[in-house]
Ligand SMILES: Nc1ncnc2c1ncn2[C@@H]1O[C@H](COP(=O)(O)OP(=O)(O)OP(=O)(O)O)[C@@H](O)[C@H]1O
């Protein structure tokens with residue numbers, strides 16, 4: 001067997017990248033079942049939501065792949081129930097950046113982007129609409145800019161409004177495939193004003209178009225705040241992605257080791273410890289896995305042990321492997337060992353809402369912990385803790401909370 005290289009080891013985990021390879025995708029079987037049922041249900045849309053970094057884009061990409069007939073993941077996850085189903089959707093994927101401010105921008109993007117509808121249009125009129133949208137997108141403000149509305153209708157010779165043009169294109173494109181279109185809109189939460197989507201979907205009711213909205217939110221209502229109509233349209237295929245189970249985190253580790261043909265292994269106690277530390281955050285599983293594996297590789301051993309994991313956690317805290325979370329940590333703590341103690345006390349309590357007194361018990365040597373708690377609520381220190389009334393606090397971000405807990409103190413404990 002070929003010798004393991006550093007390149008192999010570095011790429012076994014991928015903290016910075018969404019999963020695209022089904023062999024690397026772990027867990028999420030329950031949610032997969034639900035999403036596939038929604039794919040099969042006529043007229044149902046899909047809505048995937050959860051915390052930042054919890055795996056929404058990776059998950060929705062796999063669903064889109066199955067929808068377009070690439071079913072390798074069904075074997076990889078042993079989802080044999082769906083093996084005999086045929087999926088034949090055209091799948092389109094748009095990720096909303098901050099420049100997509102409203103529904104019209106989104107429509108414009110879907111008409112002009114190379115990943116959008118263009119490839120699937122056959123009729124002369126829809127080709128013309130797309131060409132006009134492309135030409136028009138070069139105009140400052142673009143086709144979606146409200147001030148240019150009258151110009152849009154001038155440019156499109158058929159005198160259709162932008163919405164009507166879009167419907168025309170969708171109707172044309174859906175004919176190219178028996179299941180029609182699955183339109184994946186990732187980072188939907190970044191659209192400042194998504195109003196109009198409910199009525200657009202109503203107008204498209206007879207057309208084979210399924211929308212899959214994906215975004216950061218605690219619940220469906222937060223993601224599709226527009227109005228109840230959109231919530232109803234999305235409710236059949238609403239799929240919350242919770243933090244992963246420990247067994248799913250361990251599956252991430254196993255799949256990484258498999259990708260190296262098991263030429264290096266991770267000891268069982270390390271797997272269990274990483275699962276405990278991650279609190280269901282797949283990003284942290286990749287981060288901790290990656291640097292533990294590298295440490296083991298550097299020391300020439302063929303099994304990752306607890307020492308390698310400990311070294312990895314310290315090096316993450318000191319060597320800048322993870323810039324974003326580490327910068328937040330440093331901003332929150334700044335130059336105060338006391339503030340670090342208070343921050344870590346809140347992070348150590350394994351509940352979302354934490355009573356102040358419970359955290360204070362964990363820092364008996366701090367004179368006035370309330371002062372530091374006050375800091376941790378301020379923007380200056382990143383406002384990582386949020387006041388939940390009656391002396392309860394909650395972390396703004398569960399991923400950051402798990403990161404604090406998993407990595408060692410930056411100030412030494414006597415300071
Ligand atoms: N099912 C999974 N199996 C293995 N790794 C996963 C899985 N889901 C997510 N990951 C990993 O977790 C990290 C975050 O995943 P992803 O980017 O899909 O999350 P997200 O919820 O879309 O994040 P954001 O909120 O930033 O858009 C990536 O490193 C990805 O490789």
Ligand SMILES: [Mg+2]
Nearest residue numbers: 056057058186
């Ligand atoms: Mg994402």
